[in-house]
Amino acid sequence: MTLTARQSLFLILFLCSFCIDAQKVSSPDGRMQVILNLPDKNKPDGVSYKVLYQSGKTLSEVVRESKLGITREDQQFVGNLLFVGQSEPVLVKDAYDMICGKRRHCENTAVEKKFHFKNTNSQTLDIIFRVYNNGVAFRYVFPDASDSKLSITGEATTYVLPKKADRWMQPYDPSYERFFPYSTGESATDKTQQYGFPVLYKLQDQPVWALISEADISEGNCAARLTSTSNADEYQITYPSAAQSEQPWHSQWHTVVIGKLSDIVASTLITDVSAPSRVKDTQWIKPxxxxxxxxxxxxxxxxxxxxxxxxxxxxxxxxxxxxxxxxxxxxxxxxxxxxxxxxxxxxxxxxxxxxxxxxxxxxxxxxxxxxxxxxxxxxxxxxxxxxxxxxxxxxxxxxxxxxxxxxxxxxxxxxxxxxxxxxxxxxxxxxxxxxxxxxxxxxxxxxxxxxxxxxxxxxxxxxxxxxxxxxxxxxxxxxxxxxxxxxxxxxxxxxxxxxxxxxxxxxxxxxxxxxxxxxxxxxxEPAKEFLKKVPVSWDDTQLIDGYPGEKVIIARKKADKWYIGGLNGKDQAQTLTVIFDFLGKGTYSFELIKDGKDDKSFSSEIIKVKKGTVLKIECLPRGGFTGAIR
The missing domain is CATH 3.20.20.70 (Aldolase class I)
Structure with missing residues (x-):
C-alpha cells in the first residue's frame, strides 16, 4: 500500500520524537505499538514486550507483557541482559510479486528498530522489531562474526494472550494434520501441551483478532512451536532440538498478524518478512x-x-x-x-x-x-x-x-x-x-x-x-x-x-x-464448466464475511474477474449474505451455483449485481455456494 499524506506526516513526527520515547515502536499509521520493558543500563535483567492496537477509539492490549530471551549452549541471554543502545527507527518499504498465493502484488511496509544488549559475559545480542499497520515481527540476532559454531538451544520468548481470549489452536503434530478446536484456554488440563503454528485468537470484548506464526526459516534454524505453561493464557516458543550455526546468526521472524478478521485473511506478513526470491528465471513456474x-x-x-x-x-x-x-x-x-x-x-x-x-x-x-x-x-x-x-x-x-x-x-x-x-x-x-x-x-x-x-x-x-x-x-x-x-x-x-x-x-x-x-x-454443466475455468492463483483476496467454524465467504480476483466461494459450517441451514462492496463501477453478471433441493444437487442462476448490492443466499446444512462475476 502507498503511504497517505497523513501517514507520512505521522511517520516524520514519529521518527523525530522517537529519541524521547525509546521503549516504543509504532506502525506507519500509528495504530500498532510495541512497548518494550528494557533493563536499566547499569543493572542486568530480563526484557519483555507487549503489543497494543487501536481499533476505532479503543486501544487494546493484544499481547500482554511477555518475555523475550534466547539461550545458547555456551551462554544465556534471558535474565542477565544489559541494554547498551538502539538504532534509529527506519522505514522498511519494498514491493514484490508472488507467482501463486492470495495476492500477486505485495507491499512490505513497516517501521524497524534494533535494540542492542550484552549479557553479563559481555556477549552481544540484538533484538529487531518490525511494526506493521496490521502486525508485528521480531527476531534475535547474534551479530558478531566468528568461526566457532554456536548451538542455540531454545528461547524464553512467550506470548501472553488477553484473558479468556477465544482461541483456535492445533495440537502439535509433525505433519500438522490436526483440527483447530475452539477454546478459551480455561479448560486446558495439560500444562505442557504443544501447539503447531499458526495460532488464532480473538479478544473477548473487541473485534480484534491475532494470528501467531513464524517466517523466514533458513538453514541455520529449526522450526519452533508453542508450549502451554501454568498460566492458561501464556505460551512459550519451543525448539524441537538445538540449531547449530556460525556467527553471525539470526532466528526466524516471530510474527503476529493483528486487526479485523478480514485483515488476518488478507495478510501477507509471512512472505513480507521472508527473503526475496533466489530464483532469477521464473518464467517456467506455472500454477x-x-x-x-x-x-x-x-x-x-x-x-x-x-x-x-x-x-x-x-x-x-x-x-x-x-x-x-x-x-x-x-x-x-x-x-x-x-x-x-x-x-x-x-x-x-x-x-x-x-x-x-x-x-x-x-x-x-x-x-x-x-x-x-x-x-x-x-x-x-x-x-x-x-x-x-x-x-x-x-x-x-x-x-x-x-x-x-x-x-x-x-x-x-x-x-x-x-x-x-x-x-x-x-x-x-x-x-x-x-x-x-x-x-x-x-x-x-x-x-x-x-x-x-x-x-x-x-x-x-x-x-x-x-x-x-x-x-x-x-x-x-x-x-x-x-x-x-x-x-x-x-x-x-x-x-x-x-x-x-x-x-x-x-x-x-x-x-x-x-x-x-x-x-x-x-x-x-454449470459446475463442470466452473471447474474447467476457475483459477488457482490470484491477484487479490478479500474476506466478505465469516467466523471460524461457522461460515466463510471469500472473494478472489484474477485479471478482471472475481470469484466467490461461501461455506456453511453449521449442521443447520444458514443464510449467507454477500455485500458486493469490492466491485468497481458498472453492472456485472454473477453466475451463481448454490445448493439445490438436496445436498447432492445444484441450483444455478445468473444475477445482475453492482457495487453495494446485497445478496442473501440460502445454504443447506453444511452447504455452500460459488460463482464467477464477469
Missing part, C-alpha cells in the same frame, strides 16, 4: 489445476490404465497437470512410468510425480532418491529428460534443523532443473514461497485425504473447512485436495455446493482435484 489419482482408490499409481483415465480427465477438464502418485516405479497393467509420461505429453498434459522423502516411513516407493545432492542431481536430470514438470515430496520427519536444511536443498536443486515442488507430510508454510517461488503448495493440513483413513472428518468437515481460511491457509498455499463429490472410504455429508466452493475458498498454487473421473464427468 494450475491437477488431476490426482490417490483419493478415489486409496492407492497410488501402480495401474497404468487408471493413470491414463486421470490423464484423459485432465484433458476433458482443461487442467494442465496430472500427478502420478506413489508406486509409479512398479507400474503394471499395460505400461510403465515412461509410457504414462509419454501418454500425458501426447495429450498436452504436464506430468508430475511423487517421491518418498526417505526420512521416515520407508514403505511407499520410490524412496531414498532425494536425500543427497548427488541423488537429486541424478533424479532431476532424468525427470528433465523424460519430460516431468514437478515433484511431490512426502513423509518428512519433524521440524528439527536438518529437516529445514533438507527442504531448502530440495527447493534449490529443483529450481536448477526447472521443477515445481509440492511438499506433503510436511511442516507448515513459513515464507519459502517467496524465497523459492517453485514451491507451489504444502499439505500440512487435515485435508480430504483423511476420508480414506478414519470416520472423523465426516462429521467435522464443515466446521473444519470454515476454520482453515482463518488459520492454516492464511500462512501459505494449502494442498487440501478438495472438491470431491463421491465417497472414498468414509462418506461426505457436506453438500455438493459446499464441495464446489472449496475451489475458491481454499488457495493452493497447485490445486489437486481429488475425486474419481466419473464423479467429475457426471456433474451438471
Amino acid at each position: 494450475g489445476a491437477v488431476s490426482w489419482i490417490y483419493w478415489a482408490n486409496n492407492r497410488g499409481s501402480k495401474d497404468y490404465q487408471i493413470v491414463k483415465d486421470y490423464i484423459d480427465l485432465a484433458v476433458e477438464m482443461n487442467w494442465p497437470y496430472v500427478l502420478i502418485d506413489w508406486e509409479w516405479d512398479v507400474m503394471v497393467n499395460g505400461g510403465d512410468i515412461i509410457d504414462a509420461v509419454n501418454y500425458a505429453k501426447s495429450k498436452s498434459i504436464k506430468p508430475m510425480i511423487w517421491y518418498n522423502s526417505g526420512t521416515s516411513w520407508m514403505e511407499p516407493t520410490p524412496n531414498d532418491r532425494l536425500q543427497t545432492a548427488e541423488k537429486r542431481a541424478k533424479e532431476f536430470s532424468w525427470l528433465n529428460k523424460i519430460g516431468v514438470y514437478g515433484i511431490k515430496v512426502d513423509f518428512f520427519a519433524g521440524d528439527q534443523q536438518e529437516m529445514m536444511q533438507y527442504y531448502i536443498a530440495i527447493l534449490e536443486d529443483a529450481a536448477k532443473y526447472h521443477l515445481m515442488v509440492n511438499f506433503h507430510g510436511a511442516t507448515v508454510p513459513r515464507g519459502w514461497a517467496r524465497t523459492y517461488p517453485n514451491l507451489m503448495s504444502t499439505e500440512a493440513v487435515y485435508g480430504a485425504e483423511w476420508y480414506n483413513n478414519t470416520a472423523e472428518l465426516t462429521d467435522k468437515a464443515a466446521v473444519h473447512n470454515t476454520t482453515l481460511p482463518f488459520t492454516r491457509n492464511v500462512v501459505g498455499s494449502m494442498d487440501y485436495t478438495p472438491v470431491t463429490f463421491s465417497d472414498s472410504q468414509h462418506p461426505h455429508i457436506t453438500s455438493y455446493g459446499h464441495e464446489l466452493a472449496l475451489a475458491v475458498v481454499f488457495e493452493s498454487g497447485l490445486q489437486h482435484f481429488a475425486d474419481r473421473p466419473s464423479a467429475y464427468r457426471s456433474l451438471p
Whole structure:
C-alpha cells in the first residue's frame, strides 16, 4: 500500500520524537505499538514486550507483557541482559510479486528498530522489531562474526494472550494434520501441551483478532512451536532440538498478524518478512489445476490404465497437470512410468510425480532418491529428460534443523532443473514461497485425504473447512485436495455446493482435484464448466464475511474477474449474505451455483449485481455456494 499524506506526516513526527520515547515502536499509521520493558543500563535483567492496537477509539492490549530471551549452549541471554543502545527507527518499504498465493502484488511496509544488549559475559545480542499497520515481527540476532559454531538451544520468548481470549489452536503434530478446536484456554488440563503454528485468537470484548506464526526459516534454524505453561493464557516458543550455526546468526521472524478478521485473511506478513526470491528465471513456474489419482482408490499409481483415465480427465477438464502418485516405479497393467509420461505429453498434459522423502516411513516407493545432492542431481536430470514438470515430496520427519536444511536443498536443486515442488507430510508454510517461488503448495493440513483413513472428518468437515481460511491457509498455499463429490472410504455429508466452493475458498498454487473421473464427468454443466475455468492463483483476496467454524465467504480476483466461494459450517441451514462492496463501477453478471433441493444437487442462476448490492443466499446444512462475476 502507498503511504497517505497523513501517514507520512505521522511517520516524520514519529521518527523525530522517537529519541524521547525509546521503549516504543509504532506502525506507519500509528495504530500498532510495541512497548518494550528494557533493563536499566547499569543493572542486568530480563526484557519483555507487549503489543497494543487501536481499533476505532479503543486501544487494546493484544499481547500482554511477555518475555523475550534466547539461550545458547555456551551462554544465556534471558535474565542477565544489559541494554547498551538502539538504532534509529527506519522505514522498511519494498514491493514484490508472488507467482501463486492470495495476492500477486505485495507491499512490505513497516517501521524497524534494533535494540542492542550484552549479557553479563559481555556477549552481544540484538533484538529487531518490525511494526506493521496490521502486525508485528521480531527476531534475535547474534551479530558478531566468528568461526566457532554456536548451538542455540531454545528461547524464553512467550506470548501472553488477553484473558479468556477465544482461541483456535492445533495440537502439535509433525505433519500438522490436526483440527483447530475452539477454546478459551480455561479448560486446558495439560500444562505442557504443544501447539503447531499458526495460532488464532480473538479478544473477548473487541473485534480484534491475532494470528501467531513464524517466517523466514533458513538453514541455520529449526522450526519452533508453542508450549502451554501454568498460566492458561501464556505460551512459550519451543525448539524441537538445538540449531547449530556460525556467527553471525539470526532466528526466524516471530510474527503476529493483528486487526479485523478480514485483515488476518488478507495478510501477507509471512512472505513480507521472508527473503526475496533466489530464483532469477521464473518464467517456467506455472500454477494450475491437477488431476490426482490417490483419493478415489486409496492407492497410488501402480495401474497404468487408471493413470491414463486421470490423464484423459485432465484433458476433458482443461487442467494442465496430472500427478502420478506413489508406486509409479512398479507400474503394471499395460505400461510403465515412461509410457504414462509419454501418454500425458501426447495429450498436452504436464506430468508430475511423487517421491518418498526417505526420512521416515520407508514403505511407499520410490524412496531414498532425494536425500543427497548427488541423488537429486541424478533424479532431476532424468525427470528433465523424460519430460516431468514437478515433484511431490512426502513423509518428512519433524521440524528439527536438518529437516529445514533438507527442504531448502530440495527447493534449490529443483529450481536448477526447472521443477515445481509440492511438499506433503510436511511442516507448515513459513515464507519459502517467496524465497523459492517453485514451491507451489504444502499439505500440512487435515485435508480430504483423511476420508480414506478414519470416520472423523465426516462429521467435522464443515466446521473444519470454515476454520482453515482463518488459520492454516492464511500462512501459505494449502494442498487440501478438495472438491470431491463421491465417497472414498468414509462418506461426505457436506453438500455438493459446499464441495464446489472449496475451489475458491481454499488457495493452493497447485490445486489437486481429488475425486474419481466419473464423479467429475457426471456433474451438471454449470459446475463442470466452473471447474474447467476457475483459477488457482490470484491477484487479490478479500474476506466478505465469516467466523471460524461457522461460515466463510471469500472473494478472489484474477485479471478482471472475481470469484466467490461461501461455506456453511453449521449442521443447520444458514443464510449467507454477500455485500458486493469490492466491485468497481458498472453492472456485472454473477453466475451463481448454490445448493439445490438436496445436498447432492445444484441450483444455478445468473444475477445482475453492482457495487453495494446485497445478496442473501440460502445454504443447506453444511452447504455452500460459488460463482464467477464477469
